[in-house]
Amino acid sequence: MxxxxxxxxxEKQKRIINAGFSVFAKNTYKKSPVxxxxxxxxxxKSLLFFYFRNKKELYLFLLRTVxxxxxxxxxxxxxxxxxxxxxxMYKGLMTKARLMKAYPDMSRFxxxxxxxxxxxxxxxxxxxxxxxxxxxxxxxxxxxxxxxxKDGIDLNMMxxxxxxxxxxxxxxxxxxxxxxxxxxxxEYKKLIDFWKSVYLKEEGWKCT
Amino acid sequence: MxxxxxxxxxEKQKRIINAGFSVFAKNTYKKSPVxxxxxxxxxxKSLLFFYFRNKKELYLFLLRTVxxxxxxxxxxxxxxxxxxxxxxMYKGLMTKARLMKAYPDMSRFxxxxxxxxxxxxxxxxxxxxxxxxxxxxxxxxxxxxxxxxKDGIDLNMMxxxxxxxxxxxxxxxxxxxxxxxxxxxxEYKKLIDFWKSVYLKEEGWKCT
DNA sequence: AATAGTATTAACCGGGTCGGTCAACAGGCT
DNA sequence: AGCCTGTTGACCGACCCGGTTAATACTATT
Numbered sequence: 007m008x009x010x011x012x013x014x015x016x017e018k019q020k021r022i023i024n025a026g027f028s029v030f031a032k033n034t035y036k037k038s039p040v041x042x043x044x045x046x047x048x049x050x051k052s053l054l055f056f057y058f059r060n061k062k063e064l065y066l067f068l069l070r071t072v073x074x075x076x077x078x079x080x081x082x083x084x085x086x087x088x089x090x091x092x093x094x095m096y097k098g099l100m101t102k103a104r105l106m107k108a109y110p111d112m113s114r115f116x117x118x119x120x121x122x123x124x125x126x127x128x129x130x131x132x133x134x135x136x137x138x139x140x141x142x143x144x145x146x147x148x149x150x151x152x153x154x155x156k157d158g159i160d161l162n163m164m165x166x167x168x169x170x171x172x173x174x175x176x177x178x179x180x181x182x183x184x185x186x187x188x189x190x191x192x193e194y195k196k197l198i199d200f201w202k203s204v205y206l207k208e209e210g211w212k213c214t
Numbered sequence: 215m216x217x218x219x220x221x222x223x224x225e226k227q228k229r230i231i232n233a234g235f236s237v238f239a240k241n242t243y244k245k246s247p248v249x250x251x252x253x254x255x256x257x258x259k260s261l262l263f264f265y266f267r268n269k270k271e272l273y274l275f276l277l278r279t280v281x282x283x284x285x286x287x288x289x290x291x292x293x294x295x296x297x298x299x300x301x302x303m304y305k306g307l308m309t310k311a312r313l314m315k316a317y318p319d320m321s322r323f324x325x326x327x328x329x330x331x332x333x334x335x336x337x338x339x340x341x342x343x344x345x346x347x348x349x350x351x352x353x354x355x356x357x358x359x360x361x362x363x364k365d366g367i368d369l370n371m372m373x374x375x376x377x378x379x380x381x382x383x384x385x386x387x388x389x390x391x392x393x394x395x396x397x398x399x400x401e402y403k404k405l406i407d408f409w410k411s412v413y414l415k416e417e418g419w420k421c422t
Numbered sequence: 423a424a425t426a427g428t429a430t431t432a433a434c435c436g437g438g439t440c441g442g443t444c445a446a447c448a449g450g451c452t
Numbered sequence: 453a454g455c456c457t458g459t460t461g462a463c464c465g466a467c468c469c470g471g472t473t474a475a476t477a478c479t480a481t482t
Contacts, residue, residue: 010429037245039469050431055471121389163408167379170405174382181329197378200371204412218458247440258460263442 007067011057020108022047022054026068027111035065035124062126069134072116079105091150091165092198095172099194102176107187114180156207164205171197215275219265228316230255230262234276235319243273243332270334277342280324287313299358299373300406303380307402310384315395322388364415372413379405 025047029038040061044051058064083101105112119131150161179190219227233255237246248269252259266272291309313320327339358369387398
């Protein structure tokens, strides 16, 4: 790929990247017209081929970009160091919301990439996509202090419930094209507070 | 469309229908090759064009078929007449499982149809797809007796939690192509039982 | 204003795909 | 053989798509 791309104003880079996410998220790799990406980015197809040698290079660049963006966001949010499970979830939510605002089609793109079947690509895709991204997260639940939770609660099932509801929540948002960040966050906060009230012994602090 | 189609053995009809669901679920209407459908159904493209005048007719037929199938299934399951919410959910689950086994790609197809943008189609799609199918179901929660639930539970939030988790559950299953019906049902039963244990006052009967 | 250098595009090419048609074929029945 | 019904391979014209290239617009420098 042409290094000139990095010299572009960030604004324009993002427009191109998002256009790529959008088109590749909608169609298979093979059925995603480069022209459509260029159009959506507001540039000509020729220029796109000036920055990226060919379609494949563009695609793989986008895939690497996903990794880069998410890793950076996760590190910045401090989502890894968690004391209590609800805190972790809240942090995760905020980063996800920020990401969805900046790159609306990124997650759908990466999901589609994960299931891409094109023989030219699948090998290289699996080389780039970090395996843990799509792992069944609920199996790696963080250590929790059982004393904090109400008696008789099956913690594994609790985590499963929370995890599934979160997935459903994000999924519904990714479906509709109307994405109001504030509403999104406050709705999810309500959910977290509800879970706290149901599962936690002491109805203590609410998340800020 | 040609009435001869209905004279076909049910087996063959289903193969064609499912092939249509599968291909149209993967791609946009415009980018769904009729040939691929024929191939997947094990017949020739020519024959497909013998039964259906053109691509559009085939598509709309499939859409009407979705309505027909789901309506029939819902009526048969008695999912409408519900005493308690968990019972309703359980019935709904079983019908959904049955449907997913018989028509694996149907729900993804109908979802995609809902968001189809093709100018030739969107008008006629909206004419066929019954509006209530995609309504936010959790707003139409059935009348519940508050006494049965533990004190202090926010019933609306409870229903929201359950609804979202179910969506997430179905969504995860629709993603992966491995669909084990038994495992599916038993997993969901576990969830329902968990919810009962958490939300209900008397830990009574488990669902059969 | 002329030049030079860079960013950007319109026009084009060859190969492939797709919706749709049609003449032909296969197989059972009389 | 002749007929009917179900089925297909081969074909067509239009369009699409990845990629190239020659030309244009833009900007800065002299």
